[in-house]
Amino acid sequence: MADFISGFWNMYVMVLVTLSILFCVFVLVSNMTKREKGPVELHGHVWDETLAEYNNPLPRWWMYLFWITIFFAIVYLAIYPGFGDKNAHRGQLSQYGTEMAQAEEKYGPIFAKYRDMDVLAVAADPEANAMGKRMFLTYCAQCHGSAAQGAKSFPNLTDDEWLWGGDPETIKATITGGRMGVMTPFGPVLGAEGVKDVANYVRSLSGLAHDSLRAQRGKEGFETNCVACHGADATGNPLLGAPNLTNKSWLYGSSEATIIETITHGRTNQMPAFGEFLGEDKVHLLTAYVLSLSKK
């Protein structure tokens, strides 16, 4: 089981740990000098005019202690397991595995009952929603909030505004495969003044206070650069996850400063994929739960 969304940090930690251990071994080996027969030479450093030091190898017992720590690190790494799930049958992960198997046995039949029901019917079922809610609190709330109300950059799932679409199939596809919303930066294209003009035009679209002169100038910049994704009428494009800019619902915020930041630097936003991790049955229940939130 991956604890990170991408495999990058796993690799980062593994490489770092391996390099550290190899470095320790290298340092030890390069300091392993044999004690030579005959008189021991001096080190060459002299303190306080007469105080010199024999060039003796490091004491054996001292070296052994270091070797033991390295041995310990390798054994620990293998048992922990520090190199991913090849060792998943050991340690904590095996406990997780058996618990999952027990849960599967217990809840499997309950899931099966909902599996074959239409998702809209499941959405209307209180017991299914209670299960959906528990799963939502476990897997989704850290980003979307415990009441699914969202936060800056995390969409509110309780309203009727959707980036990608709010019909059952689309929501299921979102949860299963994840989503990546990408808006390219326009700072270099438009320049600071141009960005400010377009930002005022964007604010005018939803009836927010704006500088009308700037908005007028910004209209052209919008038509040239933005309609490809946000649509000619700026109501968004669910195929790209481009939001509607004409309503009161904002992913990042409606202040001029925030809109300027969005336009200047662009935005990249990711909803992780849950299909493989949760399996179809749980995704089915979660889809129903999300539907139940917005259909009130």
Ligand code: HEC
């Ligand atoms: C790591 C944070 C994170 C987690 C965890 C997460 N989401 Fe999301 N989710 C996002 C982000 C970010 C987006 C917006 C993606 C975009 O900008 O296109 C999103 C978008 C969505 C959407 C689409 C909303 C729309 O307007 O089209 C749905 C539905 C959704 N999430 C449901 C869920 C469910 C159900 C779970 C739990 C299984 C979940 N999310 C877990 C971050 C997360």
Ligand code: HEC
């Ligand atoms: C490549 C497609 C694309 C283009 C071109 C594009 N956008 Fe976007 N825009 C998006 C996407 C996708 C998002 C949502 C980003 C996310 O999911 O976090 C977005 C988000 C935004 C937001 C944030 C809305 C909110 O609810 O907070 C604003 C404002 C915005 N765009 C304005 C513009 C303007 C103005 C232009 C032209 C200068 C533009 N966009 C060009 C795709 C695009």
